[in-house]
Amino acid sequence: MKAVCWMGTNKMSVENVPDPKILNPRDAIVRITSTCICGSDLHLYNGLIPTMEQGDIMGHEFMGEVVETGSAVQPEKLKVGDRVVVPFTIACGRCFFCQQKLWSCCENSNPNYWIAEKMMGYSPSGLFGYTHMMGGYAGGQAQYARVPFADVGPLKIPQGIPDDKVVFLSDIFPTGYFGAVNCDIKRGDTVAIWGCGPVGQFAIRSAFMLGAERVIAIDRFSYRLEMAEQGGAETINYEEVDDVVQTLKDMTANVGPDSCMDAVGMEAHGDNPMYALDRVKQAFKLETDRPIVLRQCIQACRKGGTVSVPGVYSGFADTIPMGAFMNKGLTMKTGQTHMMNFMQPLLQRIEKGEIDPSFVISHRMPIDSAPQMYKTFRDKQDRCTKVVLDPWATATAA
Amino acid sequence: MNENNSNTNLSSVVSNRAWRQSAPWIAGAAMAAFGLSRRSKSGLALAAAGGALAYAGWRANTSESDQFLARGSVLLNCSPQEAYQRYRNFEDLPKFMFHLESVTKIGERQYRWVALGPVGIPIQWDAEIVDERENEFISWRSLPGSELTAAGSVRFEKAPSGRGTILTAITHFDHPAGKLGYAVAKLFGKVPNFVMQQDLRRFKALIEAGEIATTEGQPHGPRSLKAAALKLADPDRPLARSAPMSEILKQQRRTA
Ligand SMILES: NC(=O)c1ccc[n+]([C@@H]2O[C@H](COP(=O)([O-])OP(=O)(O)OC[C@H]3O[C@@H](n4cnc5c(N)ncnc54)[C@H](O)[C@@H]3O)[C@@H](O)[C@H]2O)c1
Ligand SMILES: [Zn+2]
Ligand SMILES: [Zn+2]
Numbered sequence: 029m030k031a032v033c034w035m036g037t038n039k040m041s042v043e044n045v046p047d048p049k050i051l052n053p054r055d056a057i058v059r060i061t062s063t064c065i066c067g068s069d070l071h072l073y074n075g076l077i078p079t080m081e082q083g084d085i086m087g088h089e090f091m092g093e094v095v096e097t098g099s100a101v102q103p104e105k106l107k108v109g110d111r112v113v114v115p116f117t118i119a120c121g122r123c124f125f126c127q128q129k130l131w132s133c134c135e136n137s138n139p140n141y142w143i144a145e146k147m148m149g150y151s152p153s154g155l156f157g158y159t160h161m162m163g164g165y166a167g168g169q170a171q172y173a174r175v176p177f178a179d180v181g182p183l184k185i186p187q188g189i190p191d192d193k194v195v196f197l198s199d200i201f202p203t204g205y206f207g208a209v210n211c212d213i214k215r216g217d218t219v220a221i222w223g224c225g226p227v228g229q230f231a232i233r234s235a236f237m238l239g240a241e242r243v244i245a246i247d248r249f250s251y252r253l254e255m256a257e258q259g260g261a262e263t264i265n266y267e268e269v270d271d272v273v274q275t276l277k278d279m280t281a282n283v284g285p286d287s288c289m290d291a292v293g294m295e296a297h298g299d300n301p302m303y304a305l306d307r308v309k310q311a312f313k314l315e316t317d318r319p320i321v322l323r324q325c326i327q328a329c330r331k332g333g334t335v336s337v338p339g340v341y342s343g344f345a346d347t348i349p350m351g352a353f354m355n356k357g358l359t360m361k362t363g364q365t366h367m368m369n370f371m372q373p374l375l376q377r378i379e380k381g382e383i384d385p386s387f388v389i390s391h392r393m394p395i396d397s398a399p400q401m402y403k404t405f406r407d408k409q410d411r412c413t414k415v416v417l418d419p420w421a422t423a424t425a426a
Numbered sequence: 427m428n429e430n431n432s433n434t435n436l437s438s439v440v441s442n443r444a445w446r447q448s449a450p451w452i453a454g455a456a457m458a459a460f461g462l463s464r465r466s467k468s469g470l471a472l473a474a475a476g477g478a479l480a481y482a483g484w485r486a487n488t489s490e491s492d493q494f495l496a497r498g499s500v501l502l503n504c505s506p507q508e509a510y511q512r513y514r515n516f517e518d519l520p521k522f523m524f525h526l527e528s529v530t531k532i533g534e535r536q537y538r539w540v541a542l543g544p545v546g547i548p549i550q551w552d553a554e555i556v557d558e559r560e561n562e563f564i565s566w567r568s569l570p571g572s573e574l575t576a577a578g579s580v581r582f583e584k585a586p587s588g589r590g591t592i593l594t595a596i597t598h599f600d601h602p603a604g605k606l607g608y609a610v611a612k613l614f615g616k617v618p619n620f621v622m623q624q625d626l627r628r629f630k631a632l633i634e635a636g637e638i639a640t641t642e643g644q645p646h647g648p649r650s651l652k653a654a655a656l657k658l659a660d661p662d663r664p665l666a667r668s669a670p671m672s673e674i675l676k677q678q679r680r681t682a
Contacts, residue, residue, distance in 0.1 A: 029645075031645065033648075043647040045647055048644055051642070051643050052639070052640060054637055083646040083647035083648050118639075122636075124501065124590065127503070136631040136634055139640055176639060177635070
């Protein structure tokens with residue numbers, strides 16, 4: 029089959045690899061019909077998260093049709109022919125953490141848990157196509173994928189709804205929603221969201237669903253800010269203001285947003301000396317993460333407010349304003365999304381027509397163009413917001 | 427990483443709650459198996475846990491690296507009964523203890539254990555259950571005349587407020603001489619607790635999830651030469667004796 033492989037920093041290539049096989053009784057094999065490139069994949073593309081290996085198959089946002097199931101998968105749960113969206117977190121469904129609905133903290137799905145334990149103390153769940161530390165699972169930017177614990181994660185999708193409307197249930201819609209849930213929104217709240225990528229876009233819409241009065245979205249790409257405005261947000265182009273924190277103060281009568289969300293993560297961009305320093309430290313591996321946005325979130329948040337961090341961090345970040353965090357009595361909530369809590373309810377919202385997630389799609393491309401699309405998406409060229417790949421279409425033009 | 431040659435590690439062994447609670451019966455079994463006269467580090471550690479000997483004595487009488495003590499614990503989302511019953515089915519231990527090739531019943535409460543050394547050298551010992559209480563603990567030791575002297579215990583305790591079962595295991599190996607000694611050293615010498623913890627995590631996965639998560643056998647694109655030599659996943663997984671020589675050499679290089 030065709031698969032997008034990580035061949036080194038800034039090097040993706042579409043390779044012919046063997047088809048996946050059932051390896052465990054609770055596995056299923058899915059023939060993929062749509063698969064996406066995520067902002068999280070860019071951290072791997074840019075070589076910033078350790079324990080990738082040349083030849084690893086990328087991708088964690090995919091859907092398709094079940095073509096084979098392992099011996100322990102009950103047909104009531106999943107059977108050949110079912111159309112499914114596969115969540116990016118892999119969970120056994122039966123450990124303490126799964127039973128607490130902390131699915132992305134599953135104890136039994138990361139075969140390389142001990143690598144993560146060395147870095148983090150304890151290991152999160154396995155993820156598709158996202159480093160060996162997170163399990164080393166082959167990802168879904170391919171024609172087929174093996175899905176472990178297939179009786180827990182995959183969400184069945186009725187025929188008739190196009191892929192475009194539901195494929196983002198695999199990650200970014202639930203992730204934006206989880207980011208908003210983590211903001212602890214009360215009616216009338218103002219929520220500030222850094223990053224108007226796909227995660228930010230879904231976070232904006234989710235914040236309103238959860239009762240926010242105002243959402244203020246921050247980015248520097250005007251086409252993404254426009255999309256945020258279409259979702260009802262007020263916007264700040266951080267390149268056009270002197271100081272984002274001050275601007276937020278001005279916009280909120282000197283109170284500050286009730287919650288601040290970092291939907292950017294470890295590769296935040298900036299134009300101040302701190303940014304230059306972070307970049308140097310990252311290049312020399314003195315720091316894995318550039319916490320520019322996280323710092324701003326903590327500074328800007330009102331006293332007693334909540335900082336929500338759906339943006340991905342991988343290791344260590346310097347100069348976090350702990351004094352502000354402590355003295356203002358803030359709360360921080362974060363995590364890889366506990367997918368299974370949100371997929372079904374969000375599918376219902378889609379079915380009821382409350383939201384059509386396909387608005388974020390800017391590019392639909394054959395899988396062969398993935399290497400080019402990684403670059404386009406990373407560099408935010410061509411008004412790129414979200415790339416959906418068709419694993420079966422053949423490239424007509426380069 | 428060597429658990430039994432620093433006093434901090436010893437005190438952490440001793441201060442562990444589960445250990446303290448189980449110390450008297452484990453120490454009893456272990457001392458019966460090894461005898462204090464052996465003056466082994468871990469033998470004395472066990473004795474110290476029971477309060478029989480002072481740390482100073484342990485220190486003075488220690489000779490380096492002749493024994494291995496591995497210990498680990500894991501929280502299982504099941505009842506002590508289920509955990510005990512699954513574990514007590516010794517013939518199935520190789521399903522999660524990847525270093526074991528087989529466990530065979532050879533008599534009333536007696537079993538033959540065959541482990542695989544990292545370079546395919548088989549390590550065999552016969553052991554008997556010295557004491558057990560259903561759903562609570564099992565302790566065992568190797569039979570006299572065995573190729574290897576070993577003892578161990580496994581304890582199953584109910585975790586607070588319905589959180590399942592805390593399993594605590596301790597295994598204690600005497601280091602034999604020669605080729606076999608080399609194999610045992612390779613197997614448990616560097617990081618005995620890590621080997622034990624891997625086993626226990628796989629047991630947990632079997633009990634809770636019904637299977638052990640794996641990526642072995644999944645597709646991937648072309649690997650680099652460096653990656654082939656430096657296999658990331660499960661570096662302590664043993665190779666079967668029947669493995670091709672090239673694989674065995676590769677692993678030898680890796681664990682060297
Ligand atoms: N927690 C999870 O489970 C989860 C899941 C998916 C994605 N993520 C993470 O969410 C983040 C966003 O993902 P995405 O797909 O939207 O990525 P993206 O790259 O499309 O979007 C990131 C956006 O942040 C903006 N940005 C950069 N620096 C900024 C700054 N200083 N201030 C304000 N905006 C800034 C960029 O211009 C860009 O529009 C990533 O870190 C990704 O890894 C987390
Ligand atoms: Zn993603
Ligand atoms: Zn689990």
